[in-house]
Amino acid sequence: MPMIFDTKADRPPGVEFVFAAVSGVGAGFFTNPIDVVKIRLQLQGELEARGSYRKVYHNTFHAAYLIARHEGLFALQSGIVPALGFQVFLNGTRLGSYHCAKRYGIILNDKGETSIGKTALVSGVAGISGAIAGSPFYLVKTQLQSQSAKSIAVGFQHHHTGALDAFRYIWKKGGFFGLYQGWYANVPKTFIGSATQLTVFGLVVDSLKSLEPFTHKPLLLTFVGSLISGCCLAVVMQPFDVISTRLYNQGTDVKGKGVYYNGLFDALYKVFKIEGFFGLYKGIFPTLLRSAPHVILCQIFYENLAQLYDEYY
Known part of the structure; x- marks a missing residue:
């Protein structure tokens, strides 16, 4: 039988989900500014051939500078409320799910180490479930983050005055299904991203935990595992992240149909045909800058919360 990951068997069932939600919110607060920059770069030159449009944002740091200059520093925290709501889900x-499954040995092999197949499946399915449940928050987050001053606007521009106004407008225009516009775009993104991130994290931790520098330094081990898995996550997820941003941000007609794309495969086809392979990797640098710290913070916050709980309860 596989080993149980967590010896605190008296920890109440489901407490892992609370720790994980709080950790996601904590990490999201710090990484939201780079997410805003990433969204802008992913929308720049939408459905325009490479080299045929004027680049408003030259790179990640230039984008951050322009946003702060034209919209104010707080614009770098655009969409923070729905962004954190999405992190909860x-x-x-x-x-x-990952930590709960690891605690009870569901995703471990007979040696008590990470099972690649089981971990990828559990993490991927859990990622899809969370992304679909929180899709309305992701929709509003994306649309608010894409809104910008006219002089530096890229992509379709919505005109919400805030998160609550956005929810009201979308509900009034499309009802329940309006709030779930583009939900399917996050399915491949979160399955591939979650499976990669958490499987790589488990494998790295398993391979390094017996080495001298990490033997009595669990946070260092978590940091290294999170850094590597966060970088892997960014690379494999990026094309689907670009498509997700495009589908969630596009405007809709009176029938609720997207004005640019008819669905996931149509978006992939159009972006690849018009913008080329590199169009699917727009914003890869800010994605790397966001993913690695986000994953690191999530895992470290989780480990600290779990440790505090076990010490006091």
Whole structure:
């Protein structure tokens, strides 16, 4: 039988999901500014051939500078409320499921180490579940983050005055299904991303935990595992992240149909045909800058919360 990951068997069932949700919110607060920059770069030159449009944002740091200059520093925290709401659903589900499954040996092999197949499946399915449940928050987050001053606007521009106004407008225009516009775009993104992130994290931790520098330094081990898995996550997820941003941000007609794309495969086809392979990797640098710290913070916050709980309860 596989070993139980957590010896605190008296920890109440489901507490992992609370720790994971809080960890996701904590990480999201710090990484939201780079997410805003990433969204802008992913929308720049939408459905325009490479080299045929004027680049408003030259790179990640230039984008951050322009946003702060034209819209104010607080614009770098655009969409923060729905962004954190999405973290409750996404990381509360996928990170919580991962640690819960690891605690009870569900995703471990006979040696008590990470099973690649089981971990990828559990993490991927949990990621999809969390992303679908929190899709309305992701929709509003994306649309608010894409809104910008006219002089530096890229992509379709919505005109919400805030998160609550956005929810009201979308509900009034499309009802329940309006709030779930583009939900399917996050399915491949979160399955591949979650499976990669948490499987790589488990494998790295398993391979390094017996080495001298990490033997009595669990946070260092978590940091290294999170850094590597966060970088892997960014690379494999990026094309689907670009498509997700495009589908969630596009405007809709009176029938609720997207004005640019008819669905996931149509978006992939159009972006690849018009913008080329590199169009699917727009914003890869800010994605790397966001993913690695986000994963690191999530895992470290989780480990600290779990440790504090076990010490006091």
